[in-house]
Amino acid sequence: MSQTPSDHDQDALPGSDAAERRWLEHTRSQIEAGTPPFDLARNWQRLAARVEAEGDWQRTAQARPPRPRFPWWQALVAYGLGAATAAIVAVSVWPLMPQLGGEVEPLGAPATPVAADRVMLQVVFRADATVAQIRAALDQADAEVVGGPGRLGVWRVAVPASRVAAARRSLATQAIVESVGE
Structure with a gap:
């Protein structure tokens, strides 16, 4: 433990003022006080209460009937909506798309006709x-x-x-x- 100056030594410190003295006195009292004692019985009671609350929550969660996560009718509705959307897009967008001819053109150069000979x-x-x-x-x-x-x-x-x-x-x-x- 470090030595702390006593009250009569504080006045002898060069450049000390009242705020420094109060700070030194507060620090000394904190060091002397130390940590509070550990209350074993109170901490066990608090821990037991938390464990009991967790057990109550688990029991109520298990008592509730499980709810189906994704009923069959929701899947059927989603599939139907997707098919209907695809049909609408196909009917409304297909006529707007340019229809390409049957000839495939190479990527490097356009197809150039070659003479018969x-x-x-x-x-x-x-x-x-x-x-x-x-x-x-x-x-x-x-x-x-x-x-x-x-x-x-x-x-x-x-x-x-x-x-x-x-x-x-x-x-x-x-x-x-x-x-x-x-």
């Missing part, structure tokens, strides 16, 4: 191929770019119908070509 090939070049290398490979095969590259890197090229096999061989032997197909 030409055949379409699909070519995938390596990722590190330069434009000059691609041009040289297509010129050697007598191929013309029709579309591409698409999102998958597919180029669509047209070659003369009489030279399809030779063009495929020519493109397949190039180091920058990964695949050739029709």
Whole structure:
């Protein structure tokens, strides 16, 4: 325990005033008073009352009949409302939607018509191929770019119908070509 100055020592402290003395006196009284004694009987009574109140609540909760959480008719009404909403949306929104044709257009390039004397090939070049290398490979095969590259890197090229096999061989032997197909 630390030493506290006595009353006659407080007056001797340099720079002390009445507020400091009162604070020191209050602090000393708090230290001397210590903590209050623990009342064991009173605390046991309080704990027993809480346990008894919890037991009463449990007994009343168990005595009540269980209430159904989601009766069958509510599920049926929710399903019916959903089906009715879907039907209304389909009838009112469907005519407003543009009707698309049956032709599917590739993502990379629009469908370009090819002359009757030409055949379409699909070519995938390596990722590190330069434009000059691609041009040289297509010129050697007598191929013309029709579309591409698409999102998958597919180029669509047209070659003369009489030279399809030779063009495929020519493109397949190039180091920058990964695949050739029709």
